[in-house]
Amino acid sequence: MPVYTVSHVSNIRICVVMVGLPARGKSFISQRIVRYLSWLSIKAKSFNVGNYRREKKSHPNAEFFDSHNEDGLKIRKEAAVEAVKDMMKFFQDELGVVAILDATNSTKERRDWILKLCRENSIEPMFLESWCDDDSIITKNIMDVKTSSPDYLGQDPELAAKDFIKRISKYKETYEPLEVETNKDLTFIKLINVSEQVIINKIETYLESRIVYYVMNLHIKPRSIYLSRHGESMYNLEGKIGGDADLSERGWKYAQKLPELVKKVLKSEEHDDYDDDDDTDIKLTVWTSTLKRTQQTASYLPYDKLQWKALDELDAGACDGLTYEEIELQFPQDFKERDENKYEYRYRGGESYRDVVIRLEPIIMELELQENILIITHQAILRCIYAYFMNIPQEESPWMSIPLHTLIKLEPRAFKTIVERIKADIPAVSTYKEKGTSQLGEIEDINNKSKNLITGAPLR
Numbered sequence: 001m002p003v004y005t006v007s008h009v010s011n012i013r014i015c016v017v018m019v020g021l022p023a024r025g026k027s028f029i030s031q032r033i034v035r036y037l038s039w040l041s042i043k044a045k046s047f048n049v050g051n052y053r054r055e056k057k058s059h060p061n062a063e064f065f066d067s068h069n070e071d072g073l074k075i076r077k078e079a080a081v082e083a084v085k086d087m088m089k090f091f092q093d094e095l096g097v098v099a100i101l102d103a104t105n106s107t108k109e110r111r112d113w114i115l116k117l118c119r120e121n122s123i124e125p126m127f128l129e130s131w132c133d134d135d136s137i138i139t140k141n142i143m144d145v146k147t148s149s150p151d152y153l154g155q156d157p158e159l160a161a162k163d164f165i166k167r168i169s170k171y172k173e174t175y176e177p178l179e180v181e182t183n184k185d186l187t188f189i190k191l192i193n194v195s196e197q198v199i200i201n202k203i204e205t206y207l208e209s210r211i212v213y214y215v216m217n218l219h220i221k222p223r224s225i226y227l228s229r230h231g232e233s234m235y236n237l238e239g240k241i242g243g244d245a246d247l248s249e250r251g252w253k254y255a256q257k258l259p260e261l262v263k264k265v266l267k268s269e270e271h272d273d274y275d276d277d278d279d280t281d282i283k284l285t286v287w288t289s290t291l292k293r294t295q296q297t298a299s300y301l302p303y304d305k306l307q308w309k310a311l312d313e314l315d316a317g318a319c320d321g322l323t324y325e326e327i328e329l330q331f332p333q334d335f336k337e338r339d340e341n342k343y344e345y346r347y348r349g350g351e352s353y354r355d356v357v358i359r360l361e362p363i364i365m366e367l368e369l370q371e372n373i374l375i376i377t378h379q380a381i382l383r384c385i386y387a388y389f390m391n392i393p394q395e396e397s398p399w400m401s402i403p404l405h406t407l408i409k410l411e412p413r414a415f416k417t418i419v420e421r422i423k424a425d426i427p428a429v430s431t432y433k434e435k436g437t438s439q440l441g442e443i444e445d446i447n448n449k450s451k452n453l454i455t456g457a458p459l460r
């Protein structure tokens with residue numbers, strides 16, 4: 001059984017209370033945790049007190065955040081109360097499992113208030129402080145805020161930065177960091193300089209420890225993740241799924257062209273980030289599955305390579321080696337069930353998408369920790385990895401189109417991931433199957449060149 005079924009955690013409700021001065025990446029961390037837990041099908045949501053406050057006061061200057069500003073204090077307190085109210089609704093009405101209270105909560109008094117509320121409602125409070133005195137990180141965050149925060153919309157960026165720095169100093173006046181000595185009984189994690197040093201106190205449940213482990217792996221260095229399916233395989237040509245076939249002739253062409261494509265995108269990267277040092281070679285590691293078609297696809301790439309069993313294609317069990325037409329004939333009930341709930345459907349003796357997500361978790365952790373990685377793997381696996389980075393709901397991810405002979409570049413930024421698709425311009429069959437048919441091909445293919453349909457194939 002998967003470790004993360006909802007029933008497994010349904011009796012646990014956790015409120016992650018963010019603590020820290022402005023520009024310490026609290027919202028970034030909150031959103032990442034929500035994305036990660038949602039990907040594992042754990043119901044999670046972040047409640048940003050700043051958003052509630054903005055509804056009452058949209059462009060406050062630093063004075064608003066002064067601890068002697070009565071009006072400011074009143075509005076900020078109201079905003080916190082409303083956020084907490086919605087959070088309670090999320091637990092009660094939406095059966096939420098993890099809520100994140102994304103606020104400054106910089107004083108002990110405020111933390112005690114939340115603590116009491118949680119205890120009264122049998123919610124486990126877990127404090128997560130982001131503490132940082134690395135000026136380069138803080139400056140970078142300030143730049144992000146002044147250009148992206150709705151608080152400073154339409155304002156001169158220099159003035160915005162100045163005001164924001166002043167706002168931080170207002171908070172500093174009353175800020176009381178979490179200390180082990182005085183908070184022995186609290187469940188908390190304290191991240192120092194992002195994750196250079198991590199202090200962990202009284203982590204009690206399995207789910208809490210997953211969250212701790214996840215945030216420990218986060219880093220904010222710029223990097224890209226490259227994804228590619230293997231080149232077209234002999235099974236692809238025959239429309240069969242699964243197996244361990246060799247590449248087709250066109251698949252080998254893609255393998256030969258891949259080094260050039262990769263070099264090109266790495267080059268453009270160098271120009272973005274390292275233009276003061278043209279000799280910098282971006283380090284890249286290639287990950288493949290243990291199946292022949294991914295290794296053959298990687299065979300011309302001049303980088304370090306690593307094989308992962310966890311990157312092997314979704315196991316089609318009894319249907320391995322069949323075409324979709326054959327599956328529809330031999331297992332009509334299964335064929336229908338899979339179309340109805342592709343994420344949950346588990347092949348007889350094989351796997352479901354949910355099973356794949358669970359075996360991919362260590363890959364995701366390792367990816368968070370690493371810098372530039374190229375992953376050459378299979379359609380279902382790429383869909384799951386892509387869904388994680390792009391925050392795609394699980395019921396949609398199995399229906400995403402990830403064509404053959406295309407290199408995908410993902411560039412995780414603070415609040416979104418930027419995608420680029422680079423086509424190799426080498427023809428390949430379509431392995432995309434629409435709901436309710438055993439035919440292969442994407443809608444545009446079906447309309448334009450229906451010939452392609454005859455030779456489509458394995459995706460799952």
Ligand SMILES: *[C@@H]1O[C@H](CO)[C@@H](O)[C@H](O)[C@H]1NC(C)=O
Binds near residue numbers: 133134135197
């Ligand atoms: C955080 O990083 C800064 C800059 O590198 C360093 O001076 C400081 O000592 C670090 N703080 C801790 C507690 O490690």
Ligand SMILES: CC(=O)N[C@H]1CO[C@H](CO)[C@@H](O)[C@@H]1O
Binds near residue numbers: 076077103110
């Ligand atoms: C953003 C936020 O809610 N900050 C609050 C933290 O706690 C202190 C004390 O209760 C409040 O004054 C802040 O407004």
